[in-house]
Amino acid sequence: MWPSGLTGWIAEQAGFKKEKVTEAEAKLLDDLQMRKGLLGLKELADIRQEALHIAEGKFEGKGGTDGHADAFRHAYWNAMMTQRYGEEWARDFATAHERNPTRHHVPVAMDLHNNEVGRSIAKANPDASPEQLANLVEQAVKDGKMVVIDKNDTLVSSSESTPGETRETKNKPWPTDNPGRDDDHDPGQPSATPDQY
Template identity: 55%
Template sequence: MRATAARRTGRLGLTGLRDFKNIRDDAFATADGRFETDDRNDDHNDAFRHACWNALMTKKYGAEWTEKYTYAHEAIPGNNPEREAMDLHNNEVGRRIAREHPDAGEEELADLVEKAVRDGEMVVIPKGGGRLVFSDQVGPGGTGDPVLPAPEEDREAVSGWADSGGSGSGRRSGAGSGS
């Protein structure tokens, strides 16, 4: 976890940290129940998990806090650019779903996220990597293998980037902001 992300969770207190961990665990368990996977990376399970996690955090902490936390979280050293772009895009879809359905319960949010994965609103990394594809364009066995090298610089050190809570259209996002 990046220092910026750690500072954000540290402000939650002990009860808040337990709730935060439970949200993460719920996203993993729900993803595993809805999308079978071998390794939880680059596939539909991964896309669902990130969006569900963001939807649940948005419901609990608000979209602005969640966006700032997840941008800082994804700016980890050595994070493959395809994975970072995939995660940033899918995180935004989860936040959007939660904003559009403020009265939805956790199960309803999970259903909406699953629909978004199946309808191609999410992105995954296809075999051979080097790009992202919409989640309805490739089956579960056709994902994986990111190939682009990780950036050399520490992105948290880029002035203001990690705390900016940007729109997803900045030079580091890769996935664009239109989702």
């Protein structure tokens, strides 16, 4: 559970809620807090919240889990983190976030791919405004550069499936025993630190 210890108490006083994260994710968050303080953590939380909010308005709100809006959310979140903290830190953090071994390997593969597309968009457009990034990410979803999960639980290009015609995860949750994850584990000590801007 993160945050913990004194950092956790301070973060909770500032309005952060404890959540279950991987060990590597916690280390990256602790490092971010140490380098940038509570405002750094708030900024990261705001980026995550903005990605969620903007994704709800994309693709008529269809595919919020394992569909088009979800693909947009992950890519936009990673694009914004890349602009703010650098590509390496955004990659380490997003990958650590996806390493929870109770998550099924198919949606994890979707998220990892879409996260990478978002980071690539930010890297190619370093001076883009948040609105421009959102437009670029939305176009990437429409152009099939992202992946979604179809009704057969298969990853497909985002242009091969119509928004709203993807997996109904809310009605059919993924299993949590996940033999497909095999030896997947926490990635360990992070190698990146947030860029200082």
